[in-house]
Amino acid sequence: MATELTIEAGRRTIRMETAAVAALEQRIDSDFHRACELILQCKGRVIVSGMGKSGHIGRKIAATLASTGTPSFFVHPGEASHGDLGMITRQDLVIAISNSGSSGEVLTLLPLLKRLGIPLVSMTGKADSPLAQSADVNLNIAVDTEACPLNLAPTSSTTVTLVMGDALAVALLEARGFTAEDFAFSHPGGALGRQLLLKVDDVMHKGDELPQVSPDTLLSTALLEMTSKGFGMTTIVDTAGQLLGVFTDGDLRRVIDQQIELGTATMDQVMSRHPKTVSAQTLAAQALRIMEDNKITALVVEDPENHPVGLLHMHDILRAGVI
CATH class of the missing domain: 3.40.50.10490 (Glucose-6-phosphate isomerase like protein; domain 1)
Structure with a gap:
């Protein structure tokens, strides 16, 4: 033919x-x-x-x-x-x-x-x-x-x-x-169900896994905290445990470029203030979009009182099969 x-x-x-x-x-x-x-x-x-x-x-x-x-x-x-x-x-x-x-x-x-x-x-x-x-x-x-x-x-x-x-x-x-959530309950086994049901709280790191230092912590000490926790970042909190900022590998490169003295600088001097955060009840798929839109690989999870309660890394979302 x-x-x-x-x-x-x-x-x-x-x-x-x-x-x-x-x-x-x-x-x-x-x-x-x-x-x-x-x-x-x-x-x-x-x-x-x-x-x-x-x-x-x-x-x-x-x-x-x-x-x-x-x-x-x-x-x-x-x-x-x-x-x-x-x-x-x-x-x-x-x-x-x-x-x-x-x-x-x-x-x-x-x-x-x-x-x-x-x-x-x-x-x-x-x-x-x-x-x-x-x-x-x-x-x-x-x-x-x-x-x-x-x-x-x-x-x-x-x-x-x-x-x-x-x-x-x-x-x-x-x-x-x-609703979309109703739909997800009848599709729990696939990627679609995970996108619609899986929340940040289900996959975030919490407790002792959360890297955390105070604003007067020396940069050198903060780097040890970052290395021990393995997320390439740390949170900075005040005496009340409220989030003040974060310090990441990217911030470290900026510090080096600006020739800031690594041995004497404190977190208060070098941290990034007003970081992107999410709540524990945020959908993991939505958190992923925030990461992609802002070109970051991790998000601090905080409660309504601005206390960091967890950390979500992009690798966690990938392991969960959301995408």
Whole structure:
């Protein structure tokens, strides 16, 4: 097959599916709103079901709903008729997906759902189909034609179904006031979860690990404190334990450049005042941005009374897998 033919086939597919998705926007209407209301009123779980390619898309929709604040899982309609229907309770709601609206395995479930009084939201491409007619509300996922040149393989229709599912999930997310922290709790294992959940307090150095000297400490003595603690810096605090400044390896280079006498200089003379600080409850990802923006590798962690309570180094964030 010629190169230009494969490229054109790929581009044509994208054009057709893009047009199908664009047409979907006009169907976000009162039926869509009613579907959202039914789901928000549901006291149980949202059960998504569908056969074949609709089933594959249904699994993704269920996963998206579950991760955005709407408890949900997928039930295969064929298995439901052989025992898995016991997974569905009277408190649940069912989203049934069928482009034709006449999938036999899905239709078999309808009398049982009606008997249990379970609300039914359908996604079909035919408003006069048995599934659409039996549903409490039908979401129109019709397409003019599939991207498949034979108009047979589900392509445009599955894309539109997926987008409709995403539209539902996002609308429900916003209606519930779902936050980034809520999202992180359902994604604790990955880098995203660590970015949204890990706080400075979880990874900072504290207690005896914190380098600390007084303002009248000689520079030579402060260098020993920096070396023993291994962070390339030290904090300077007053008699009340409040942070006055910091002294870093960079400050040492500045002192040497200015030919300041190393043996007699005190911290009060050479320290950097008003350093960048964070609280222990700051997200580690946010602390990392502060470091990057200010081109520094460590941050002092202080409490509301301006007492240093910890030290966060960029290496700590990297080890924690935040990035």
